[in-house]
Amino acid sequence: MTEPGPLEAHLRAQRAAGRKLLVPYVTGGLGAWTDVVRALADAGADAIEIGLPFSDPAMDGPVIQAASEQALAEGATPASILDGLRDIDAGVPLVVMTYYNLVFRAGHERFAADLVAAGVSGIILPDLPLEEQPPWQAAAVPAGIETILLAGPITPDDRLKALCAASRGFVYGVNLMGITGERAVVGEQSAVLARRLKDATDTPVLMGFGVSGPDQARQLAANADGVIVASALMRRLLAGAPVDEIHAFTTSLRAALDGS
Amino acid sequence: MTDPAPTSEPPAAPHPASFMGEPSPDGRFGEFGGRYIPETLMPACIELEAAFRDAWADPVFRAELDGLLRDYAGRPSPLTECVRLSEETGVRILLKREDLNHTGSHKINNVLGQALLTKRMGKQRLVAETGAGQHGVATATAAALMGFECVVYMGEVDMVRQELNVFRMRLLGAEVRPAHSGSRTLKDAVNEAMRDWVATVETSHYCLGSVMGPHPYPWMVRELHRVLGDEAREQSRSLLGGADPDVVVACVGGGSNAAGIFSGFADTDAELVGVEPAGGAAIGRGVPGVVHGMKSFLMQDEVGQVLEAQSISAGLDYPGVGPEHAHLAEIGRAKYHSVNDDEVLDAFVTLTRTEGIIPALEPAHALAWVLRERASLAGRTVLINLSGRGDKDVAQVMDIMARRS
Numbered sequence: 001m002t003e004p005g006p007l008e009a010h011l012r013a014q015r016a017a018g019r020k021l022l023v024p025y026v027t028g029g030l031g032a033w034t035d036v037v038r039a040l041a042d043a044g045a046d047a048i049e050i051g052l053p054f055s056d057p058a059m060d061g062p063v064i065q066a067a068s069e070q071a072l073a074e075g076a077t078p079a080s081i082l083d084g085l086r087d088i089d090a091g092v093p094l095v096v097m098t099y100y101n102l103v104f105r106a107g108h109e110r111f112a113a114d115l116v117a118a119g120v121s122g123i124i125l126p127d128l129p130l131e132e133q134p135p136w137q138a139a140a141v142p143a144g145i146e147t148i149l150l151a152g153p154i155t156p157d158d159r160l161k162a163l164c165a166a167s168r169g170f171v172y173g174v175n176l177m178g179i180t181g182e183r184a185v186v187g188e189q190s191a192v193l194a195r196r197l198k199d200a201t202d203t204p205v206l207m208g209f210g211v212s213g214p215d216q217a218r219q220l221a222a223n224a225d226g227v228i229v230a231s232a233l234m235r236r237l238l239a240g241a242p243v244d245e246i247h248a249f250t251t252s253l254r255a256a257l258d259g260s
Numbered sequence: 261m262t263d264p265a266p267t268s269e270p271p272a273a274p275h276p277a278s279f280m281g282e283p284s285p286d287g288r289f290g291e292f293g294g295r296y297i298p299e300t301l302m303p304a305c306i307e308l309e310a311a312f313r314d315a316w317a318d319p320v321f322r323a324e325l326d327g328l329l330r331d332y333a334g335r336p337s338p339l340t341e342c343v344r345l346s347e348e349t350g351v352r353i354l355l356k357r358e359d360l361n362h363t364g365s366h367k368i369n370n371v372l373g374q375a376l377l378t379k380r381m382g383k384q385r386l387v388a389e390t391g392a393g394q395h396g397v398a399t400a401t402a403a404a405l406m407g408f409e410c411v412v413y414m415g416e417v418d419m420v421r422q423e424l425n426v427f428r429m430r431l432l433g434a435e436v437r438p439a440h441s442g443s444r445t446l447k448d449a450v451n452e453a454m455r456d457w458v459a460t461v462e463t464s465h466y467c468l469g470s471v472m473g474p475h476p477y478p479w480m481v482r483e484l485h486r487v488l489g490d491e492a493r494e495q496s497r498s499l500l501g502g503a504d505p506d507v508v509v510a511c512v513g514g515g516s517n518a519a520g521i522f523s524g525f526a527d528t529d530a531e532l533v534g535v536e537p538a539g540g541a542a543i544g545r546g547v548p549g550v551v552h553g554m555k556s557f558l559m560q561d562e563v564g565q566v567l568e569a570q571s572i573s574a575g576l577d578y579p580g581v582g583p584e585h586a587h588l589a590e591i592g593r594a595k596y597h598s599v600n601d602d603e604v605l606d607a608f609v610t611l612t613r614t615e616g617i618i619p620a621l622e623p624a625h626a627l628a629w630v631l632r633e634r635a636s637l638a639g640r641t642v643l644i645n646l647s648g649r650g651d652k653d654v655a656q657v658m659d660i661m662a663r664r665s
């Protein structure tokens with residue numbers, strides 16, 4: 001076992017203190033997104049996921065697609081977003097979520113160095129599965145960047161074990177078969193996956209995709225260490241919600257998790 | 261490749277040291293290819309690869325597919341020598357007539373194979389993307405034939421310029437869903453099809469229409485089109501007294517018709533030429549990148565955002581290219597050139613007037629390159645893959661001509 005990096009160490013400590021973990025997402029470069037990051041931290045996020053928008057987000061539903069398109073239209077680039085993070089001082093670890101081509105195009109070493117310079121601890125690359133990880137890991141590990149791997153409801157046991165062993169920071173459990181976006185109901189498969197992941201690893205397990213509000217967040221966190229909330233927040237932002245409202249919604253998620 | 265092989269072992273590659281043999285176990289042609297997909301799709305790609313290996317080594321499957329290709333799709337397609345055009349250009353021009361296949365293009369070869377494979381995997385629903393609509397029509401056709409449900413994603417822009425094919429798919433019982441995002445063309449239809457597949461993978465097969473996407477698609481789709489290359493080689497040898505053509509030319513969108521005909525000649529002395537549209541020249545203008553599950557050449561900006569292709573032909577309006585073409589370009593076994601929309605329209609009219617064959621706009625690219633290069637090709641024999649017929653494009657060309665006159 002290697003020493004956990006700063007992201008994983010922080011999440012482990014929060015978990016040890018008896019807390020369910022909350023990781024909200026915001027698309028970088030969209031409107032007043034840096035204010036949103038601060039509000040999320042203030043409302044009780046344990047880490048914050050920042051999306052670097054990509055032209056072809058094949059794993060994302062309509063809300064995050066629209067947020068990505070809008071951010072790109074506003075001129076967002078990986079460099080402008082990482083610049084924005086540099087002096088944000090959120091007080092919690094930052095995780096970047098993007099598609100692999102932005103990393104590949106920049107070059108693995110340069111991209112890892114840029115993340116470090118921006119104070120980012122971890123990264124989620126949904127289109128870079130375990131088998132394709134090595135060239136990126138060769139740059140990320142020496143730079144101290146924690147790469148979070150995803151597992152899904154139909155991931156077989158042997159793959160699940162390998163994913164858990166390779167994942168750093170936390171393990172991302174995908175609640176459902178499908179793309180990002182709120183769901184009124186997230187099925188039993190989420191709980192089954194959460195229990196399988198918890199059996200397989202001591203690394204924190206966070207469940208994401210489909211989370212629409214506080215009650216659901218509490219239910220989904222019950223079998224895992226916490227939840228990731230993205231589209232529910234981004235839908236509000238795209239509809240023009242002020243930062244206060246995002247803060248209030250995040251506070252309600254926090255309260256629901258603390259009550260569980 | 262008709263020997264039965266134990267299911268646990270991969271079938272022998274058709275040419276052991278071929279330029280177009282099997283990719284590496286991780287699905288690579290040189291540095292290109294691979295499997296850049298979400299974890300939720302990984303089990304499906306692994307299952308598909310195993311199912312294809314198993315089926316491809318199974319003489320019963322091969323016989324069933326050959327039967328469908330013959331009795332349903334009309335294979336073998338003829339090889340036509342262009343007498344008047346050869347006289348006019350000084351280049352001996354042969355056409356592989358994939359336009360005469362059922363549904364009007366080469367796309368049916370791949371689709372019938374994947375549809376049989378879908379049945380073999382116990383799935384009942386096909387998802388597909390389409391640009392010009394030819395792959396969508398072929399998929400809808402196979403779905404009707406086999407009683408499958410069928411959903412085809414198509415960019416909104418393409419739904420307008422290929423309206424007839426949209427209606428054709430609906431007539432065949434398929435549901436055509438518009439892709440509203442991005443450039444609203446083929447690239448976005450692929451994104452939508454992948455989004456559908458992630459949610460339905462346990463019951464649906466993604467019937468990808470070109471030699472692109474994650475492993476095993478680039479390899480599998482090429483193998484399913486190999487039949488046209490093998491036929492063309494034997495047909496040209498019997499026409500040319502045992503010789504091969506000097507040059508083999510095909511248009512390249514994702515690259516499936518080109519891969520099919522190249523695979524028949526990769527291990528001969530024939531030069532291989534792929535022709536891209538100037539506004540969608542992934543190899544010509546691209547740099548390596550990763551999208552739609554594969555590493556290949558990709559039109560992208562300096563940070564890695566994928567650029568929108570611009571072409572008169574919906575079927576070639578794609579910023580990427582199949583990974584094996586990236587590899588063939590890199591090692592120099594095939595050369596890739598591009599032609600502009602005006603050259604394509606000229607070629608479209610030329611073939612129609614001199615040979616009485618209305619080509620699709622896609623293969624008109626291949627002919628356009630030959631016409632441009634007629635001086636350097638003088639006296640040589642050139643085989644063009646006429647990948648589809650032009651019926652679908654007649655209305656679009658009529659509009660363009662009306663606007664120009």
Ligand SMILES: Cc1ncc(COP(=O)(O)O)c(C=O)c1O
Nearest residue numbers: 394513514515516517575622648
């Ligand atoms: C007739 C025809 N040729 C070629 C293509 C391009 O596809 P590919 O490059 O895979 O052959 C299409 C695609 O729609 C087509 O309809």
